[in-house]
Amino acid sequence: MKNEKVIITDVTGRDGFQMEDEWIETEDKVAILNKIIDAGIKRIEATSFVSPKAVPQLKDAREVIKHINREQVDLVVLIPNIKGAEFALEAGVDEVNVVVSVSETHNQKNVRKSVNESIDGIGEIYRLLDKLNIKVNVGLATTFGCPFEGIYDVSRVSVVIDKLKEQGLNRFMLSDTTGVANPTQITSFINDLTGKFSDSHFSLHLHNTRGMGLANLLAGYQAGICNFDAALGGIGGCPFAPGATGNVCLEDVVHMFYQMGVDIDPNVSKLIDASKHLEKVLGYKLPGQVMNAGLSTDTVSA
Amino acid sequence: MKNEKVIITDVTGRDGFQMEDEWIETEDKVAILNKIIDAGIKRIEATSFVSPKAVPQLKDAREVIKHINREQVDLVVLIPNIKGAEFALEAGVDEVNVVVSVSETHNQKNVRKSVNESIDGIGEIYRLLDKLNIKVNVGLATTFGCPFEGIYDVSRVSVVIDKLKEQGLNRFMLSDTTGVANPTQITSFINDLTGKFSDSHFSLHLHNTRGMGLANLLAGYQAGICNFDAALGGIGGCPFAPGATGNVCLEDVVHMFYQMGVDIDPNVSKLIDASKHLEKVLGYKLPGQVMNAGLSTDTVSA
Secondary structure: OOOOOOEEEEOHHHHHHHHOOOOOOHHHHHHHHHHHHHOOOOEEEEEEOOOOOOOHHHOOHHHHHHHOOHHHOEEEEEOOOHHHHHHHHHHOOOEEEEEEEOOHHHHHHHHOOOHHHHHHHHHHHHHHHHHHOOEEEEEEEOOOOEOOOEOOOHHHHHHHHHHHHHOOOOEEEEEOOOOOOOHHHHHHHHHHHHHHOOOOEEEEEOEOOOOOHHHHHHHHHHOOOOEEEEEHHHOOOOOOOOOOOOEOEHHHHHHHHHHOOOOOOOOHHHHHHHHHHHHHHHOOOOOOOHHHHOOOOOOOOO | OOOOOOEEEEOHHHHHHHHOOOOOOHHHHHHHHHHHHHOOOOEEEEEEOOOOOOOHHHOOHHHHHHHOOHHHOEEEEEOOOHHHHHHHHHHOOOEEEEEEEOOHHHHHHHHOOOHHHHHHHHHHHHHHHHHHOOEEEEEEEOOOOEOOOEOOOOHHHHHHHHHHHHOOOOEEEEEOOOOOOOHHHHHHHHHHHHHHOOOOEEEEEOEOOOOOHHHHHHHHHHOOOOEEEEEHHHOOOOOOOOOOOOEOEHHHHHHHHHHOOOOOOOOHHHHHHHHHHHHHHHOOOOOOOHHHHOOOOOOOOO
């Protein structure tokens, strides 16, 4: 499978912010997302139209969308159900993300529905939005395993994709929700799935929970994936591993591709500035590395 | 190049401890290294016979060596010169590590010698120790670039290896001293060097300074390397990047190989225990990930 141009989707505004207990002011959210956009990120999952009760941090979703520099990015919003789809329509987003877990137990814990019930809901969303040319991407949470059911065979993922394809869906984000994947597994799962579903679009959503984030991303890239999610400073995380870090770090990912000589748009130095700003706003040390160390190609005088 | 069994050398006692400003009690050092050995690590760079003035933290080198469980490991000690070689002989170590930088500027900064002067000194050490069956491994510091001279071509490394081979040396640790390497460069350098010097032994010493530690390790493994250095909890570091993390984390490295299905001896859970102990001794949060998150294969009841 040949790599197309590498596109990184920034998920700071959704998977990043949703894990923050302390309220982040709407203007701070907007400023950070606009810095990310200004750095050359072309696709952004900016927020989520979830219930403010479920995720109070994202209750300002409409305000955030209104004030970010929309014209420079593909705007994606996470939606949980058909109500969210109607909000997304009103807001005029470019794409929506929906989620279903591969793990039955994780799906029950996450949304109190069976996997099949979630798939039916996703089908309903797809039928509403597809005819209006709004892309619907399915996040396959716990693709590589989950804390309740452990690591499972790729056939578990295929079964879920098969059902989603029956509903018309064709864009899938393989999500390592709790950061359990390893490079060998990534290679094997991607080869299997891109072989079996060669007409589908796949991206990778990776967490650095066990330090393997960039190694897994490398394995994914080697297997032909060219779309990856990442969050500024490596924020986000997983409620099941409180001491662990979150999403793969946006500026570290861009920096690695840049140093590897891969053609990639965003400017690392601008992303570092954005990450330092985010660190000030959040008030704690972020797990990002390049923001502390600088670029590999930076030099000092002897 | 086919991988042999993967062997991880623990460098906590040398590259880890030497970066610690606060004095670590000798009995704490010994306890930590013995926990690492007890976890199944088979090769350990336990300390360094450097001047106590230069590195006060390692002034107890002889005491440390005396009290670790020698019979279960290959004991390696870093030595800076022929005097250190004599100390190593007295102490009856199995192997010594010596260092020369590929970067002329870095070598001057590090040991106030030219690269050629360092190589001559290494030749002298080799002539003393080789006939006594003590292996001499050469750490090629700044193999992949340095903060003063930037990233350079692999031919710079070949020139240094050629000169060392003229002196009889044949075991080389490709060291990413300041964590500037990227996976593409690792692949290309290793293919070039193992092709050109096919009768030499190569290992990888990687830092996680810019988050690419395990991605680089994966690239190295894919290129056929099976010997890697790592430090418990990811301690160590680089004086040129104060906010950045250090060596690739021992338990995270072992965990990744274990999850990848690679045959590897050390026990991850025992290493996590050792790392938590180290964290208590040092009194600050270590950058290791698996020590916080647990194993990928750990499960909780729903």
